Amino acid sequence: EIVMTQSPATLSVSPGERATLSCTASQTVTSNLAWYQQKPGQTPRLLIYGASTRATGIPARFSGSGSGTEFTLTISSLQSEDFAVYYCQQFNNWPLTFGGGTKVEIK
Amino acid sequence: EVQLLESGGGLVQPGGSLTLSCAASGFTLSSYAMSWVRQAPGKGLEWVSTIDASGTSTYYADSVKGRFTISRDKSKNTLYLQMNSLRAEDTAVYFCAKGAGSGTVLDYWGQGTLVTVSS
Numbered sequence: 001e002i003v004m005t006q007s008p009a010t011l012s013v014s015p016g017e018r019a020t021l022s023c024t025a026s027q028t029v030t031s032n033l034a035w036y037q038q039k040p041g042q043t044p045r046l047l048i049y050g051a052s053t054r055a056t057g058i059p060a061r062f063s064g065s066g067s068g069t070e071f072t073l074t075i076s077s078l079q080s081e082d083f084a085v086y087y088c089q090q091f092n093n094w095p096l097t098f099g100g101g102t103k104v105e106i107k
Numbered sequence: 108e109v110q111l112l113e114s115g116g117g118l119v120q121p122g123g124s125l126t127l128s129c130a131a132s133g134f135t136l137s138s139y140a141m142s143w144v145r146q147a148p149g150k151g152l153e154w155v156s157t158i159d160a161s162g163t164s165t166y167y168a169d170s171v172k173g174r175f176t177i178s179r180d181k182s183k184n185t186l187y188l189q190m191n192s193l194r195a196e197d198t199a200v201y202f203c204a205k206g207a208g209s210g211t212v213l214d215y216w217g218q219g220t221l222v223t224v225s226s
Contacts (some may be wrong), residue, residue, distance in 0.1 A: 001169075009185060034212050036152070038169040043202060043216040044144075044152065087152055091211035094166050096142075 002026050002090050006099035011106040019075040021102045023088035032092035035064055035073045038101075039084045047086075048073065078104070094106045109133040109215045111203050116220030122194050123224070129186040129203030129217055137162065137181045140210025143188050145199035145221070155201070156188065159210060171197075193224045 003026040013019045023033065035048040046055040048064035051071060063077040075082055084107055088099040115127040127143070143155040156177040157166045165177050176189040191194050200221050204213035 031209075036213075038152075043218055044213070045216070046207075046212065046214045049208065051212075053176040089152075089154075089213075091209065095168050096157070096211055098152040098154065101151045 001094055002093055002097050004088055004090055004097050004099035006086075006088060006102045008102060009100070010103045010105060013078050014107045015079050015080060017107075019078055019104055020083075021073040021075075021086055021104070023066075023071040023073070023099050025033060025069045025071075025090055029090040029092035030069050032090060033064075033066070033071050034089045034091065035062075035082045036089065037082075038087065038088045039058050044087065075104075109205065111205065111215060111217030113201065113217045113220040114167075115201055116201065118223045118225065119193055120226050121194060121224055124189070124191045125193065125222060126187050127188040127190065127201055127220055127222070129188075131184045131186065131205070134205070134226060136184045136186060140206030141177075141179065141186045142204045142206060142211075142213060143177060143186075144195075144202045144204055144213065144216075145222075146202070147196075147199040150199075153199070155197075157206070157210065158186070160206075190222070194197045196209075198222060198224050 005024045015099045031051040033051045036044040038044045053063045110132045112130045132209035142157040158177045174192045200219040202219045203217045205215040
């Protein structure tokens with residue numbers, strides 16, 4: 001099983017600032033990585049797939065990068081609606097696995 | 108508009124069984140891979156099971172293998188998760204999700220249904 005590790009667990013950011021979230025895989029997943037956003041009490045929403053492709057309707061301030069084992073989700077200028085928990089997920093191998101999540105909170 | 112509506116959750120005793128349903132609208136469920144993902148209270152996301160678009164291949168997390176069965180009914184455009192031998196650690200909100208691309212990217216999610224396993 002591929003273990004996905006996200007850091008930091010909590011990120012405190014002021015509105016308008018940049019947020020950088022990391023996701024590390026225990027073995028290569030090539031570019032088969034997705035990012036999801038989950039707000040409290042809501043369902044997860046797909047943000048990024050293929051490591052760097054934004055899903056339909058996702059604003060350009062969200063960007064993904066990386067390949068192999070190291071990945072980054074960047075939110076260029078945090079808006080109030082971006083404060084949430086973010087999960088990475090690998091889809092290179094079965095079983096599908098998620099990271100433990102990074103909570104982005106208001107500083 | 109793609110919509111997924113789960114149902115069937117509830118309180119069940121350890122060792123009991125439950126069947127979850129996920130009614131799809133806005134797309135033909137049998138044309139896509141479909142998955143179940145769960146989230147224990149206050150915890151992260153855990154993939155549970157996937158059925159591929161053809162319906163011939165199914166995949167399970169080790170934690171549920173041999174106890175849970177994923178299936179679908181084309182005529183009802185509905186996905187199911189039959190859960191047997193339930194344990195306290197199966198307590199979670201269960202989401203169904205539609206697959207995109209290879210089927211293992213989850214592009215639409217339902218609102219979830221809560222399963223509580225307790226005596």
